[in-house]
Amino acid sequence: MTTFVTDNCLRCRFTDCVTVCPVECFHGDDEMLYIDPEVCIDCSACVEECPVQAIHEGDDYPAEKEKWIAINAERASGLPVISEKQEPLPTAEARKGELGF
Amino acid sequence: MGEANKLGTEQNPLRVAVVGSGPSGFYTTEAIIKSGLAVEITMLERLPAPYGLVRYGVAPDHPKLKQAIQVYEKIAEARPFRFLGNVTVGRDISVSDLSRTHHAVVFTCGAETDRRLGVPGEELAGSHTATEFVGWYNGHPYYRDREFDLSHEVAVIIGQGNVAADVTRILAKTVDELKHTDIAEHALEALAESRIREIFVVGRRGPAQAKFTPKELREFGELQDCASIVDEQDLKLNPQSELELADKNNAGNAKNVEIFQRFASQDGGAKHRRCYFRFLKSPVRLLGESRLQRLVLEQNRLEGEPFAQSARGTGEYEELPCGLLFRSIGYHGLPMAGVPFDQRRGVFANDGGRIMENGHVVAGLYAAGWIKRGPTGIIGTNRADSVATVGSLLADLEALNSGESKAGAEGLYPLLAESQVRFIDFAQWRRVDEAEIARGEPKRKPREKFTRVQEMLAVLG
Numbered sequence: 001m002t003t004f005v006t007d008n009c010l011r012c013r014f015t016d017c018v019t020v021c022p023v024e025c026f027h028g029d030d031e032m033l034y035i036d037p038e039v040c041i042d043c044s045a046c047v048e049e050c051p052v053q054a055i056h057e058g059d060d061y062p063a064e065k066e067k068w069i070a071i072n073a074e075r076a077s078g079l080p081v082i083s084e085k086q087e088p089l090p091t092a093e094a095r096k097g098e099l100g101f
Numbered sequence: 102m103g104e105a106n107k108l109g110t111e112q113n114p115l116r117v118a119v120v121g122s123g124p125s126g127f128y129t130t131e132a133i134i135k136s137g138l139a140v141e142i143t144m145l146e147r148l149p150a151p152y153g154l155v156r157y158g159v160a161p162d163h164p165k166l167k168q169a170i171q172v173y174e175k176i177a178e179a180r181p182f183r184f185l186g187n188v189t190v191g192r193d194i195s196v197s198d199l200s201r202t203h204h205a206v207v208f209t210c211g212a213e214t215d216r217r218l219g220v221p222g223e224e225l226a227g228s229h230t231a232t233e234f235v236g237w238y239n240g241h242p243y244y245r246d247r248e249f250d251l252s253h254e255v256a257v258i259i260g261q262g263n264v265a266a267d268v269t270r271i272l273a274k275t276v277d278e279l280k281h282t283d284i285a286e287h288a289l290e291a292l293a294e295s296r297i298r299e300i301f302v303v304g305r306r307g308p309a310q311a312k313f314t315p316k317e318l319r320e321f322g323e324l325q326d327c328a329s330i331v332d333e334q335d336l337k338l339n340p341q342s343e344l345e346l347a348d349k350n351n352a353g354n355a356k357n358v359e360i361f362q363r364f365a366s367q368d369g370g371a372k373h374r375r376c377y378f379r380f381l382k383s384p385v386r387l388l389g390e391s392r393l394q395r396l397v398l399e400q401n402r403l404e405g406e407p408f409a410q411s412a413r414g415t416g417e418y419e420e421l422p423c424g425l426l427f428r429s430i431g432y433h434g435l436p437m438a439g440v441p442f443d444q445r446r447g448v449f450a451n452d453g454g455r456i457m458e459n460g461h462v463v464a465g466l467y468a469a470g471w472i473k474r475g476p477t478g479i480i481g482t483n484r485a486d487s488v489a490t491v492g493s494l495l496a497d498l499e500a501l502n503s504g505e506s507k508a509g510a511e512g513l514y515p516l517l518a519e520s521q522v523r524f525i526d527f528a529q530w531r532r533v534d535e536a537e538i539a540r541g542e543p544k545r546k547p548r549e550k551f552t553r554v555q556e557m558l559a560v561l562g
Contacts, residue, residue, distance in 0.1 A: 019484065020482050020484055021481050022128075022169045023172050041166055041168045042316075043166055043479055043481055044479070045478070045480065046481070057316060058316060058319065060315065060319070060356065
């Protein structure tokens with residue numbers, strides 16, 4: 001059981017997810033956010049919060065997203081915690097439209 | 102007021118009382134500490150044990166969710182934090198006592214009672230609230246001595262949200278699936294004798310409107326000795342529901358329907374228990390001589406626009422024999438002396454977390470969490486909500502600086518001594534916590550909770 005951020009977050013980085021994380025498990029670089037699987041408690045609060053459905057949980061994800069599980073685990077711990085809402089990237093609204101949301 | 106007297110400085114720290122120690126209480130505390138001002142927080146909790154619904158609501162078979170407690174422990178270690186457990190606000194200490202000793206009071210006391218069905222027979226023996234059952238299996242002292250007759254074969258849960266899911270799962274699981282959790286010993290013993298074979302989980306609307314999170318619903322496909330069953334006919338949706346599911350922003354409900362479809366395609370196999378999800382049915386009457394024997398359900402149909410469909414009775418009825426019923430159709434807050442209450446919504450009347458009376462802000466009183474917005478969302482939802490309330494509080498900082506000195510927790514100790522209240526601080530709670538963990542070890546449980554206040558106090562000598 002893992003909860004992880006996928007490439008829908010790229011060029012968006014809305015950061016709504018971090019406001020409902022009960023354990024501050026989101027980390028971020030300039031491009032996107034990542035979940036630290038060691039800290040995440042799989043509560044799924046963030047899944048619904050993401051306006052572009054970038055976050056998947058459990059075994060319920062499209063096969064092509066699977067690689068993001070390892071990417072989240074690798075990237076998260078070395079990056080700063082993001083626990084407060086930030087401005088989305090300037091490309092976010094356009095990207096959201098492209099993704100069909 | 103001079104700069105020297107500014108609130109939130111070393112000379113004049115912002116002193117805030119937080120009433121309730123669940124997630125909202127701790128996230129409120131965290132947000133106040135993060136403001137960077139000089140602050141002191143006094144958290145009051147009516148039980149000796151902190152953490153509210155994380156300790157007493159989250160189901161015992163969801164241990165990972167309880168790890169949120171580690172975050173709360175860290176918040177509690179912050180220097181300006183004081184915990185006063187075993188203190189009931191409104192009884193041992195009044196709201197005006199808190200206002201007199203603190204610049205602001207934030208109520209994070211949750212929504213304590215279940216909403217009623219409002220149908221005849223609701224009071225029959227065998228008909229209970231989900232709150233009682235959840236409190237009982239989680240070892241909440243207030244519900245320690247409740248009794249649930251598990252000698253019947255059929256149980257009904259009214260409601261299709263996550264609390265209904267928890268109650269159903271605890272009834273559906275085997276003792277082996279529960280015995281290494283922190284479930285209260287008395288509950289495990291009673292459940293070991295359970296004769297329940299069939300559990301009906303009844304919703305007034307359709308499968309596309311069920312409130313479960315997909316994660317909770319999925320667990321019903323993984324039970325050791327209970328099959329989850331949905332009638333295929335029930336998954337034929339009306340066009341409005343199809344439209345709801347087609348909306349990309351409604352992924353959760355679409356996932357639920359997918360999961361129900363999986364349940365519809367399986368037979369129960371050799372499993373001993375059955376969990377039936379039933380839709381478009383409302384309870385209209387509970388029947389029985391001295392105790393619950395039958396439930397009358399009315400068939401509903403959906404009316405209205407997509408995302409605003411409501412259930413309307415069709416006038417067709419059916420009877421379901423059952424011996425045990427739990428209602429889980431939402432919670433309702435309880436009023437507290439000295440705080441304006443919104444009876445209709447069951448919350449403390451507020452605007453953005455500021456307590457309101459007759460359209461005016463009541464200076465210095467705030468609310469966060471379920472008592473502010475009603476019982477929606479999950480643990481983390483309360484973090485964003487608490488941050489918002491603290492935002493309101495900090496915006497009011499100047500107005501909160503009355504110029505009088507506020508004594509904070511120190512001002513409460515004489516009052517507690519006078520009324521002979523034995524409060525416990527956080528260090529004392531940690532001793533109780535350790536004792537519970539030690540008690541659990543021989544049984545390979547994460548802890549064996551003390552289920553009476555006296556037992557907790559006895560640990561402290």
